[in-house]
Amino acid sequence: MxxxxxxxxxxxxxxxxxxxxxxxxxxxxxxxxxxxxxxxxxxxxxxxxxxxxxxxxxxxxxxxxxxxxxxxxxxxxxxxxxxxxxxxxxxxxxxxxxxxxIEYAYSHLQRVLDEVLKDVRANTAALRDVRSAEEAIASSAIDGWTNVQQLVGRYDELRKAHRDIARIEAGSAVDSHKFAVVGQLADHLDRDPFWIQRRTFAAANCRLPGNDGGASTSTMPHGVPVQASTLTDRASYLRWLRAAKSIAPAPDKARPSEIWPNGVARARWLLHIATKCEPWIATAEQIDVAYDTAYNATSAVQDEYGRRHFTDALKRHQAITQTQAVTQTRVAVGT
CATH class of the missing domain: 1.10.287 (Helix Hairpins)
Incomplete structure (x- = not known):
């Protein structure tokens, strides 16, 4: 089944x-x-x-x-x-x-996600070292390669099921672009290449005083989530924008709709998700709201009013994603 x-x-x-x-x-x-x-x-x-x-x-x-x-x-x-x-x-x-x-369906998907992530972490070496069938044959790592393909396939099937369940909840098709860049990771603003690209573009194009659009001089660690409440001035805002980095290159489409980013091996991306990110099973409503607030939070602002608008959007975004990622408030099925 x-x-x-x-x-x-x-x-x-x-x-x-x-x-x-x-x-x-x-x-x-x-x-x-x-x-x-x-x-x-x-x-x-x-x-x-x-x-x-x-x-x-x-x-x-x-x-x-x-x-x-x-x-x-x-x-x-x-x-x-x-x-x-x-x-x-x-x-x-x-x-x-x-x-x-519908929450029971989401709960089941969460359990499957937990199982997949556990298996991925248990197969870290294979996911990291075996990149192709040719490499597997050359290094006598056929079993490892088979496990890699099975894990990638199971994660792919899980996300397709996730999208279909979200579609049922919404009563209509779920935007494949929104699902791809928001539905997988609660910390998508700090990990997904689409949002990294938007942050980089915003940093280079915002018109706040003190922004020369040049190279980052930030000491803020990249990929570390930041609380919106700490972005109290233009300097901290710009540091946050400029701190964005990703293991995947910038998307080759304006609205990427695939769950696998281009330019990075699926096995490597899956390992990255399992060990560095906060995967989640977002509901249809969470996908819509998180996308809209994330989009507003990564727009190039032109003045101090725009920066405050960005901060408000980021606060709303974090209220959705961080609470969900930490508590995983799902229905406890069978308990």
Missing amino acids: TIYADALNAIPQYNDAQRAIATINTWRLEITTVPTRDALDQQLVTELVDAAATGKPQPADLVARLHTHQQEARMYGEHVQLLNRAADYANDLNRMVIQNG
């Missing part, structure tokens, strides 16, 4: 709701179709002509057969209507079950 299917199965009453839909659809296919009135009329006309040609009376049950057909047709129509209404109701209940229990 897939990670996505398991996540849905973790939702209380989901299986019952699915069984109801499947059973009703089977009933709809099995319902007996009543012959059309035209077919019955043609049959009766043929019998009447035969009776007249042979000197026989009209069929004695002619009226009764017309009445029976009329009753069967009416009951068939009402039966179909009832099944259609039942199908609509079952689908409505299914949507309600999923919406009310």
